[in-house]
Amino acid sequence: MDLNQIQKIVELMAANNVTFFEWEREDGAITLKRGHDIDGLSELLSKLPAPAAPIAYAPAPMGAPSSAAPAAAAPAAASAAPAEEVGPAIHSPMVGTFYRSSAPGEKPFINVGDSVDENTTVCIIEAMKVMNEIKAEVRGTIARLLVEDGKPVQYGQPLFQLK
């Protein structure tokens, strides 16, 4: 692969809002990234001493501002009214991977419109093969899902918006 080809790929990535490109062959490999260095950021975050209370989480990756619910998010999000009174959010107590159901193919724990209370299980955060069953810990109704199934989450990151 020569410089022209790489430049072409970079242009295509920008044009299509692609943030990550990895290409590998026997004679070499190339990785291209655009935007914030999310990996660097998450490594930095994981090195911080554990704070006593949840801190602000890393900013959402570019292209996914929280106000414009990403079109790629779960279809249920589309039913959420946009200008609803904003309630508290349910935050991730740890770094890990977010799962909406107990196993692939199982029903999600909760959907938009469901009422939750202190004891409602809302998701699983997996870290190091520890499946952490996360409780809502507040009362409310789920207004929006903020994270997609199977995606990594940071300490303190909002997972669900309540109303």
Place this chain on the structure above:
Amino acid sequence: MTQPLDQREIEALAPGWRVQVFDEVRSTNDVARSLGLQGEDACLAVLAEAQTAGRGQRSNRWVTPRGLDIMLSVLLRPTVPVNLWPRLTTLAALASAEAIEDVCPVKALIKWPNDVYIGQRKVCGLLAETVFGKQPFIILGIGLNVNTRDFPPELANLATSLANEVGTPVPRVPVAAALLNRLTERLGQWEAGFEQALMTVRERSMLLGRTIRARVEERIVHGRVRELNHEGHLVLERVDGSTEVLTSAAEVRPDAFL
């Protein structure tokens, strides 16, 4: 079937643990979990002779013939901050590897993050589930192949048992007790002492320094394992020198295994 597991014998050999042995359960994790929800104290160990719906990672099944192996779930109520709970995997994998060496003349290695291997075959796997709420707890499940000699064809090259390694049946009571005793020791390093435990984990790591492939979300990551960091997370260095920290991955394979 080998000698049945005897709860009193295990308790006598593993002070500090309350042991309950069941003949057949869906999964020892389910039993321990319902006992936890009923308010049972920590340091409870649940074992079963047979398991009808044992669980592995997410939906993977763990194959367990009757009376041959160890299916152990322990109930813990950690006092350490919740964000340190994922350290349990690292400590428990280490404890399991050490317990295996206590009872058998083999070398047990840790395949990040939750499997124990002898040579190039898996002998033991673990999985933990937490339940938050008023009285939060963790169920740590350990599946250890002790006396299974024949594995299904698709596992024959991937799995082993203690009996296959040493060539004779291995009594299970001392194995169960060794697991519990090593857990007692290593779980004492959950907060202070974790770095020290990690040093031993690194020495036993199958993947450190090797080039691996793994599935993370829907991507395949490929690179050299540069480090197990201060939390036991895996630091992968890609060909271009960039790094990625993994707290979770599936189908982790060293290149030589491909």
